[in-house]
Amino acid sequence: MSQYVSRLGERLTGGAPPRLRFPGGHRRPRRVAMLSVHTSPLHQPGTGDAGGMNVYIVELAKRLAGINVEVEIFTRATTGGLPPVVELAPGVLVRHVDAGPYEGLAKEELPAQLCAFTHGVMQAWAGHRPGYYDLVHSHYWLSGHVGWLAAERWGVPLVHAMHTMAKVKNAALAEGDTPEPAARVIGETQIVRAADRLIANTDEEAGELVHHYAAEPSKVAVVHPGVNLDRFRPGDGRAAARQRLGLPQDALIPLFAGRIQPLKAPDILLRAVAVLLERRPELRARLVVPVVGGPSGSGLAKPEGLQKLAARLGIADVVRFRPPVGQDQLADWFRAASTLVMPSYSESFGLVAIEAQAAGTPVIAAAVGGLPVAVRDEVSGFLVQGHDPAAYARVLERFADDELLTDRMGEAAARHAQAFGWDTAASATADVYTAAMHERRGRVRSHHG
Numbered sequence: 460m461s462q463y464v465s466r467l468g469e470r471l472t473g474g475a476p477p478r479l480r481f482p483g484g485h486r487r488p489r490r491v492a493m494l495s496v497h498t499s500p501l502h503q504p505g506t507g508d509a510g511g512m513n514v515y516i517v518e519l520a521k522r523l524a525g526i527n528v529e530v531e532i533f534t535r536a537t538t539g540g541l542p543p544v545v546e547l548a549p550g551v552l553v554r555h556v557d558a559g560p561y562e563g564l565a566k567e568e569l570p571a572q573l574c575a576f577t578h579g580v581m582q583a584w585a586g587h588r589p590g591y592y593d594l595v596h597s598h599y600w601l602s603g604h605v606g607w608l609a610a611e612r613w614g615v616p617l618v619h620a621m622h623t624m625a626k627v628k629n630a631a632l633a634e635g636d637t638p639e640p641a642a643r644v645i646g647e648t649q650i651v652r653a654a655d656r657l658i659a660n661t662d663e664e665a666g667e668l669v670h671h672y673a674a675e676p677s678k679v680a681v682v683h684p685g686v687n688l689d690r691f692r693p694g695d696g697r698a699a700a701r702q703r704l705g706l707p708q709d710a711l712i713p714l715f716a717g718r719i720q721p722l723k724a725p726d727i728l729l730r731a732v733a734v735l736l737e738r739r740p741e742l743r744a745r746l747v748v749p750v751v752g753g754p755s756g757s758g759l760a761k762p763e764g765l766q767k768l769a770a771r772l773g774i775a776d777v778v779r780f781r782p783p784v785g786q787d788q789l790a791d792w793f794r795a796a797s798t799l800v801m802p803s804y805s806e807s808f809g810l811v812a813i814e815a816q817a818a819g820t821p822v823i824a825a826a827v828g829g830l831p832v833a834v835r836d837e838v839s840g841f842l843v844q845g846h847d848p849a850a851y852a853r854v855l856e857r858f859a860d861d862e863l864l865t866d867r868m869g870e871a872a873a874r875h876a877q878a879f880g881w882d883t884a885a886s887a888t889a890d891v892y893t894a895a896m897h898e899r900r901g902r903v904r905s906h907h908g
Contacts, residue, residue, distance in 0.1 A: 488593030488892050490529040492584075492609065493520060494602035496576055497566050499534040500553055501545065511810035512622050514786075515684050516598055517547065522685075522885030524550025528892070531592075533580050533605075535572070537561055554583055569601055570642060577605045584613065594892050598622060600643055603650035614903075616655035616895035621647065621664070623807050626671040631805045631827065633721035648672055655895040658682050658888065660808035661829040680891045683832065685881030686813040691790050693819035693873055697865075700794035709745055711859050713823070714796035716751045716789065716811055719765055724825070725750055726768055727802035730848035733772040735855050742859055743777065751781045751792055793818035797858050797865045801825065802846060809833045813879050816840070816872035821865060823854050839872035 493516065500517045520530040529550045536555040545553045556579030559572035584591065596618045597606030603619045610617035625639035625647055632638060651657065651672040657679045659665035665681050668674040694700070701708055713732070715725045732748050750765065769778045784792065793799060799815035801824040808829035812822045816833075822840035824830040836842040841854045858864050 486893070486896075487526075487528055487889050488896060489527075490531065490592055491523065491892065492580070492592040492595045493530050493532045494580070494595065494597040494606050494609075495532055495534045495599070496558075496573070496601040496605060497535065497569050497599065499537065499555075500532055500547060501534075502537075511684075511808070512598060514810060515622075518685060518687055518881045519885055519888060520551045521548045522881045523889060524548060525882075526885060526889060528889055531583075533576075533583070535559070535569075535576060537564075556580060556583075566601075567640070570604075570646075573601065573604050577608055580605060580609055581612070584609070594618060594896060596620070596888075596892070597650075600625075600647045600650060603654070604646060607650060607653045610653075610655075616892075616899045617653060618656045618658060618891060618895055619650055619654040620658040621668070621807070622660075623805070624664075624667060624671065627667050627807075627828075628722070628805050633724060633804045636721040636804075654678065655899060656680060656891050658891060660684055661832045663832070664807055664829060680887075680894075682884055682887040682891065683879055684808050684810055684813075685884035686810065686817045686876055686879045687786070688817055688877065688880050690786055691793065691814045691817035691876070693869070694790070694794055697794055697819075697869075700791045703791055704795050706747060706749075706795050707745070710747045710797075711742065711745055711855075712747050712749065712795060712797045713800050713855055713858070714749050714751065714792060714798070714815075714820075715800055716792060716815075717801070719750070719752050719754045722804050724802040724804055724846060725752075725765055727846050727848055727851060728800045729765065729769055729772060729774060729778065731800075731802075731851035731855060732777065733774050734848050734852035735859070736774060736777075738852070739856065739859065746777045748774070748778045749781055749792065749796075750778060751784060751789070753783045790814070790818050793820050796820050798823050798840070798855075800851065800855075801830065802843070802851060803827060803830070804846065806830050812840075813876050817876035817879075819869040819873045821868035821872050823851060835871070835875050839868060839875040 495516050498513055500513055502513055523530050531552045531554055533554045533556055535558050538561050541555045543555055547553050556576050558576035594616050595606045595610040597603045598620050599622050606617050625643040629638045651674045657668055657674055659668060659679055659681050662681055665679045668679055669676055698708060715728050717723045719725055736743055769775045793815040799820055799822045801812055803825050806828040812824055812833040815822055816839050822834045824834050824842055826842040826844050831842055834840040834842055843850050
């Protein structure tokens with residue numbers, strides 16, 4: 460447990476980390492209101508704004524329910540006629556809130572709908588007895604603003620997870636990508652001040668909260684996201700997965716899986732493949748490069764941009780574009796690949812990297828954000844400094860030249876991923892909740908005393 464919950468206090472203040480296990484009497488919350496304004500846990504990851512955060516919220520909520528913490532997830536209704544409440548799993552409800560038009564509202568336009576969303580959350584709460592929710596857990600800055608108001612109104616703690624931060628993204632923008640607006644920076648700064656606890660994915664993210672947003676180190680807890688180890692596992696192996704997906708058995712298959720936007724840098728993989736083929740034309744006959752995912756964010760402006768790039772680079776014959784797939788089929792793509800390539804410019808954790816490793820596939824990743832925690836360099840994959848396609852081509856060449864490298868590293872990758880189970884993450888998160896509730900009760904008592 461201790462390895463998951465913040466050693467940050469110790470590192471940044473020189474003091475002991477905050478104790479999160481309390482002698483008897485400090486209970487976990489019975490029911491948590493979880494807020495996910497802009498992305499529904501019921502949406503397909505890899506489409507629009509749905510990605511790792513969706514998976515995170517679904518898995519965390521299910522595992523919290525498994526340890527008797529009920530979760531109600533509030534999210535914006537994006538199509539008409541949705542039932543107001545859907546049971547996602549025993550102990551987990553999804554509540555659809557009407558806020559703004561259903562279709563065609565970009566994430567950037569959502570701040571204008573936060574008032575309507577907050578109204579919907581308050582309406583749901585008004586139908587319950589006082590003290591129905593013990594705590595609010597908001598995800599991403601848009602939800603943080605609603606959470607801030609809800610927690611104040613209900614007299615309960617606010618726990619917030621950033622997932623990504625404007626200042627961090629703006630410091631590592633891909634060429635031609637749009638910077639995050641000042642309104643978001645201001646919004647995030649306010650939430651950091653208002654929250655009782657902040658959950659960071661990694662020590663590095665915790666440090667960024669303190670450095671960029673002046674978060675109090677004692678309020679920051681580090682909880683690594685988990686991976687569904689039942690779904691993402693080596694299964695019946697690479698050969699069987701390749702057969703199911705119609706991929707050649709002897710191919711070198713570097714896979715990109717994720718949203719197609721400049722931040723995720725799928726173009727770097729294509730450029731690396733072009734460099735590799737220029738150096739080693741004989742590899743063309745056994746190279747297949749699947750790109751699995753849909754355009755998102757600033758990638759929506761030029762959805763066909765990646766296909767055009769493949770054609771310009773002269774590699775359209777080896778690249779296979781595939782739409783986003785469900786989690787079970789995604790696990791098969793991971794198993795089938797020789798390596799997953801993640802050249803992202805910014806990544807708070809990189810859940811996809813852990814999922815691929817759990818399925819027994821090594822990862823080539825940019826050494827940014829949480830990826831150095833997700834990938835053990837030279838053991839479960841390779842970390843690449845910077846975004847030079849030639850550097851990625853050199854690593855791909857190692858997989859081309861050593862046919863056993865994928866299997867060797869894949870076994871180490873599957874072992875490495877075992878440390879990232881969701882049960883551990885849920886238990887650590889529940890401890891953060893308990894600490895926030897305990898502290899708030901103490902403040903209320905001293906205020907009244």
